[in-house]
Amino acid sequence: MKKISVVYWSGTGNTEKMAIAIKDGAEAAGASCTCISADSASVEDVASSDSIALGCPAMGSEVLEESIMEPFITEIEKRNLSGKNLALFGSYDWGDGEWMRNWVSRMKKTGASILGEGLIIQNDPDEEALSSCRTAGKLLAQ
């Protein structure tokens, strides 16, 4: 059974809803999946998973959340994640997805296979958006 880690930071719950839908999709596809907030996640657990999903909304001015998620990602990006599938996801509002483009290019250096170009949803995810998240979870479980 594939072990999948979903780790996210979410201020108002939009990215958290995406995280839960990714977990639901992964479990429906038969994977074992943990879904936790970045403030209680372990870099070791994440790096030892078969597939990984990391979520954070656009914050600051098109950056990751700086006190918890950015330091977590700084540790994760030091790891060799070759052979692992990695999904990046998050909610945004007024931007054009710049934070996600930058995040995807950072994470490519880990050697992980990035699913698509990051899954971004404007504000509160609707049912169609949640369905895309469940599909991403299924793909991570393959």
Ligand SMILES: Cc1cc2nc3c(=O)[nH]c(=O)nc-3n(C[C@H](O)[C@H](O)[C@H](O)COP(=O)(O)O)c2cc1C
């Ligand atoms: C402090 C702050 C900074 C933000 N910066 C951006 C930004 O640079 N670009 C953008 O598109 N949205 C920005 N947003 C909007 C959030 O990304 C958006 O509200 C998102 O849905 C929040 O997701 P969450 O509910 O998971 O926290 C910002 C929101 C806050 C509170």
